Amino acid sequence: MIADPQAPWMFRRDEVDLLEEDIDDLYDLHQSTTGRVHTTEQAIISEQLDTEEQADAELTMQMDVKWLTRLHAQKPSWESDRERLRDEDDLTCDVSRPPFYEQLFRFADQVFVYVSDVYARQDEIKEHAFRVQVNIKMVPIKCANALSEEQHDDPLSLMIAKKEFALAIIYLERILLSLAFMAAAHEDRAQEFLAPGTQFKQRLQQHLARLLRDRRGIGTDYE
Structure with a gap:
């Protein structure tokens, strides 16, 4: 992945792809073959997917045709290239990332490792451990998306950044x-x-409160 010149702190091999692949692995492991929710794990995954769908629907309702045309021309983050290998050499950073994102990423990684061990015990708190597993890597994903959109400094990008920070x-x-x-x-x-x-x-x-004070955003749901 070529670094965005307007967000040069992003990885050449976008770290967000790796986070999304980890989440996809959880989804694949617990997905229902019938489309129905049968387990606690499937219910937790469904909760997250419903949240994403609702946020996307709310964002779409706030846009006119011009903005929708631009958005649909972009490749959704959840459809990032799955065939690229997880090569360590590709994780070369062009410049230093924002300290806040760096801290958040490391926090998410530490929490994920911890709750994965707790979930593996399959005891009475496994439900909470799995909920953390499913949600924790979404936080740096959403933060990275928001920071990237914010750099473009146009009304649509700021609107998306607000949604991503809210999520x-x-x-x-x-x-x-x-x-x-x-x-x-x-x-x-x-x-x-x-x-x-x-x-x-x-x-x-x-950070979200600061963005909400920026009146260039199109919508009002997060304002």
């Missing part, structure tokens, strides 16, 4: 709620993640 906050709220349940079940590491997670949520809310 990042929604997913982080779900994560914090499940981590709180896990902490109440005497999972000490879950407790350790609550404070930094809350700080990330506050910083995302502050």
